[in-house]
Amino acid sequence: MAEKKAEQYYTPPPKLGKWEGFRIFIWNSETHQFLGRTGASWGKIILFYILFYSGLIGFFLAMIAVFYQTIDLRIPKWQQDKSVIGNNPGLGFRPMPPESNVESTLIWYRGNDERNYKYWTDELDKFLQVYKNPGTVPGDGKNTVHCDFENYPGDKVCYVDPKEWSYCSSENHYSYHRSAPCIFLKLNKIYGWVPEYYNDTNSLPENMPKDLKDHIQTVENPHALNTVWVSCEGENPADVENIGPIQYIPRRGFPGFFFPFKNKEGYLSPLVAVWFERPTTGVLINIECKAWAHNIRHDRAERRGSVHFELMID
CATH class of the missing domain: 1.20.5 (Single alpha-helices involved in coiled-coils or other helix-helix interfaces)
Known part of the structure; x- marks a missing residue:
């Protein structure tokens, strides 16, 4: 076993x-x-x-x-109507309300209180810093020239002169201390977009404000009609009554020699300073500003061609 x-x-x-x-x-x-x-x-x-x-x-x-290898850092591959941006520029305004009120479009301050309106003037100082010190823009100083309607920039870019802003300058506190604030308007940049100007005074649209039509018809230099015109109005009858006289500085629109935008070094967008000389204080004023050209369509909901903001001065 x-x-x-x-x-x-x-x-x-x-x-x-x-x-x-x-x-x-x-x-x-x-x-x-x-x-x-x-x-x-x-x-x-x-x-x-x-x-x-x-x-x-x-x-x-x-x-x-x-x-x-497939993209160009200066030239977008998809442009205008083939891009997300489209070919209808928007209109923006400055100064903007604080980020805590990002949805707000209300400019509200006390004209006799420097500490109160200082936020708005500081915001404009920040926004306009690049215009006051153009050397901060790459290439600026090398290819910047003074332009007018007889002299387009060619391969260079046009100079924006802050000295033309007059009452809407930092030295004058943008007239906020006078309860007569300046609001700066800027047309959004779209690569290659060329305005179709209202340079025929006989074909102005019916809905264009009368004071703008009168201004266009008084322009003597036919070349100066090559402008994207700007208008600002009170939205309601009460707003029209309270908005008071308005001046557009340095001119009533964006000159044609700034277009088309080609993303050249040193390029700065043209600005229009809207000076509200004597707005009624103590009331809320609804304001709509529009840019005018044949190929600019106004759509407030989509923020195209126009901009809305409110102004209230205590």
Whole structure:
């Protein structure tokens, strides 16, 4: 009869305390393991991740290089009606209310309190800083020229002269201390967009404000009609009554020699400062400003061609 084999039992490892188990996990002198791995094991896994992430980074850089071959940093691939922006520029205003009231379009201040209106003048200082120090724009000073309706910039860009802003200058606190604030208007930039001017005084639209029609018909220089005109009005009868006289500085529109926008170095958008000379104080005034050209359509909901804001001076 075959000899019966002796039964063998598995002997469990000795129970270790928490500190002893942690110490052995950090370094096991018997197996020469660090953090549960031998030196060879650590070498293999480190090499794997070095190769893996090197390949990943290389692939990413290669895709970026291919992508940059398909775009031009100055000229957008999709332009005007083929782009998300479209070919109908919007109109913006400055100064803007605080970011805490991002949905607001209300300019509200006390004209006899410098600490109160200082926010608005400081915002205009920030916005106009690049115009006062044009050297901060790349390339400016090298390709900037003074333009007029007889001299277009060609391959250069037109200079915007802050000295033309008169009462709407920083030195005059933008007339906020006189309760006669200046609001700056700016037409949004669309690459390659060319305005179709109202340079025929016999074809002005019926809905154009009468005072703007009268102004256009008094323009003597026919070249000066190549302008994207600007108008600001009170939205309701009460607003019309309270808005008071308005001046447009330095001119009533955006001159044609600033168009088309070609993203040239040093380019600065033209500005129109709307000076509200004597608005009624203590009441809210709803104001709508519009830009006028044949190919500018006005849509307040989509913020195209016009801009709405409210003015209240205590």
